[in-house]
Amino acid sequence: MHFTGTVYRNPYWPTFPLLEITQGCTHNKCKFCTMYRDVPFRMSPIEHIEEDLQEIAAIKPDATTIQLLSANPLALSFDKLEPILVMINRYLPQMEYIYAATRVTDIRNKTVEELKKMRELGVKEISLGVESGDDWTLDRINKGYHASDIIEQCNKLHEAGIDFWMSFLNGVGGKEYSRDHAINSARIFSQCKPMLVGTGGLVLFPGTPLLEEAQRGEFTPLSEKEMLEELLLFVENLTCDCTFITHHTVSGKNLTGPDFLQRKDKIVTALKNEIEHGDMDMLAAIRRNKRTL
Structure with missing residues (x-):
């Protein structure tokens, strides 16, 4: 798995599997937080995401949940997120819930129709x-x-x-x-x-x-x-x-x-x-x- 640093995940959601699709935080300016202070935000290479999904599918092909990392992966535009969500469902065909923590501002760049498509692909619950x-x-x-x-x-x-x-x-x-x-x-x-x-x-x-x-x-x-x-x-x-x-x-x-x-x-x-x-x-x-x- 291509985890590039300290893994922060929501302990109240299923903790396996985890899939890193971004690193760092797009904002990284909150005055109370140092979690990603030295981690520039970037999208994971799509090749790494696919390799990680192949590894997860080999271990747990019947996975019904997955948690996306890192700080705010939904900051990615819909055009970048949709192929990743489709790939998750292809490798894990029983997928039901794709979880992610994110920022309020990450919803702003998505239309309601795009959000509905994300839900259809499994993004049913976010923090x-x-x-x-x-x-x-x-x-x-x-x-x-x-x-x-x-x-x-x-x-x-x-x-x-x-x-x-x-x-x-x-x-x-x-x-x-x-x-x-x-x-x-x-x-x-x-x-x-x-x-x-x-x-x-x-x-x-x-x-x-x-x-x-x-x-x-x-x-x-x-x-x-x-x-x-x-x-x-x-x-x-x-x-x-x-x-x-x-x-x-x-x-x-x-x-x-x-x-x-x-x-x-x-x-x-x-x-x-x-x-x-x-x-x-x-x-x-x-x-x-x-x-x-």
């Missing part, structure tokens, strides 16, 4: 790392789009019949904008109606501009208790029914699962209990031990 629905926060962390862009592109995905996840990055607005980040994100997420909402807690990794800004006093990180209070505010204002997942802010006990609206009161109660009685030193230690997003 959008939106991080926030608050315009000030999105600008602050240099995501490269605004809340109106999120809504517009998610509407296209709904029209095309492609399910999608949305991620909320707890704490990324800093102390001064925590409330706006939580409430405005919940409002935009609720309007977009994703099948799944995932939340993770901000970690200021070495080499990130956000850590450097924090060290200069230009960004004020939240304490562990403030992170939980922000997450609670986000949950209280989230009104779409979805699967809800949280990780590396709290343990996730009693929080993660389907049917969010049915479980919302229990999630709120669990968060309030964690805020009141949780071991903040332990949560801080868990955060300090994180090495990557």
